[in-house]
Amino acid sequence: MTTTAPRTELDIRPLAGHIGAEILGVDLREPLDPETLAEIRSTLLRWKVVFFRDQHLTQDQHIAFGSQFGEVTPAHPTLPPAFPDHPEILLLDNQAFGKAEAKDAGAKAKSMAPSIESRWHTDVTFVPNPPMGSILRGLVVPPYGGDTQWTNLVVAYEQLSAPLQRLCDELHAVHHNFLPISRGELSGALKKQFQSQDLRSVHPVVRVHPETGEKALFVNPNFTSHIVELSRAEGAHLLALLYEHLSSPTYTCRFHWEPGSIAFWDNRATCHLVPTDVPPGAHRSMQRITLAGDLPVGPDGSVSYSLSGEAFS
Numbered sequence: 001m002t003t004t005a006p007r008t009e010l011d012i013r014p015l016a017g018h019i020g021a022e023i024l025g026v027d028l029r030e031p032l033d034p035e036t037l038a039e040i041r042s043t044l045l046r047w048k049v050v051f052f053r054d055q056h057l058t059q060d061q062h063i064a065f066g067s068q069f070g071e072v073t074p075a076h077p078t079l080p081p082a083f084p085d086h087p088e089i090l091l092l093d094n095q096a097f098g099k100a101e102a103k104d105a106g107a108k109a110k111s112m113a114p115s116i117e118s119r120w121h122t123d124v125t126f127v128p129n130p131p132m133g134s135i136l137r138g139l140v141v142p143p144y145g146g147d148t149q150w151t152n153l154v155v156a157y158e159q160l161s162a163p164l165q166r167l168c169d170e171l172h173a174v175h176h177n178f179l180p181i182s183r184g185e186l187s188g189a190l191k192k193q194f195q196s197q198d199l200r201s202v203h204p205v206v207r208v209h210p211e212t213g214e215k216a217l218f219v220n221p222n223f224t225s226h227i228v229e230l231s232r233a234e235g236a237h238l239l240a241l242l243y244e245h246l247s248s249p250t251y252t253c254r255f256h257w258e259p260g261s262i263a264f265w266d267n268r269a270t271c272h273l274v275p276t277d278v279p280p281g282a283h284r285s286m287q288r289i290t291l292a293g294d295l296p297v298g299p300d301g302s303v304s305y306s307l308s309g310e311a312f313s
């Protein structure tokens with residue numbers, strides 16, 4: 001029989017005006033009782049990203065924690081799993097990336113700079129059913145720097161003027177996993193892996209959140225290629241406007257990592273930004289799992305679909 005940890009009162013501490021809350025008073029190594037599970041889920045829906053500290057989980061415990069909120073997916077649609085025993089876990093390690101780049105260039109890795117250019121993104125939007133959530137665990141963190149930022153795409157939508165909201169409500173966009181590499185920002189080895197399949201999907205520019213009913217912007221500069229109903233020039237201008245808008249500090253929070261910190265974000269309502277200020281030579285090693293998502297639905301009832309590639313689960 002499975003036992004759950006005794007129920008403790010959660011202490012919920014919002015981090016910024018519109019997004020982010022730290023949750024204290026829970027031990028994530030144990031299965032959660034139904035009330036605690038429901039409270040964490042409702043805090044996630046309210047604050048879009050929740051943080052826990054001092055949670056030194058094993059990989060099995062990381063997966064077990066996530067599986068209480070949904071089906072845990074494979075690590076990534078195209079990147080190979082780093083842990084044969086835990087194919088659900090994606091390794092995000094600046095030294096591992098550095099080595100891949102060095103091997104690729106036939107040179108010794110000197111810099112530990114991130115090899116993927118950092119742009120605001122929602123995870124894996126090139127598949128028809130992007131993950132509902134991602135759970136990132138900090139294992140090795142730099143002594144300073146390396147914070148991650150998130151932005152609230154619901155508030156960003158709500159703060160658009162009504163005519164612009166109406167325009168966005170009607171539009172759909174293509175999302176593609178080839179976008180970063182066409183700009184030459186990934187190392188050769190990572191590029192090849194990331195683009196080993198051509199994955200493209202069409203999503204509404206505004207998605208209706210399946211649990212809260214809120215409308216959220218659903219475009220991101222990492223994977224959104226173009227807007228279906230507009231000319232390329234019109235679409236590029238509109239996307240530039242939306243990207244500038246959604247990255248306004250007003251809608252964001254910033255989280256400073258410690259070993260054992262965990263961030264759990266609602267991938268249906270947020271974008272986030274990989275840090276680019278890790279001090280030279282410092283090691284940063286994170287592990288991520290994702291929870292399977294459903295097909296986004298737009299305000300007009302239109303449902304996302306794939307142009308190339310399968311659903312991700």
Ligand SMILES: O=C(O)CCC(=O)C(=O)O
Pocket residue numbers: 092123134136147148272273274275286288
């Ligand atoms: O390393 C980070 O802080 C963010 C990682 C990230 O962007 C992701 O998991 O999608």
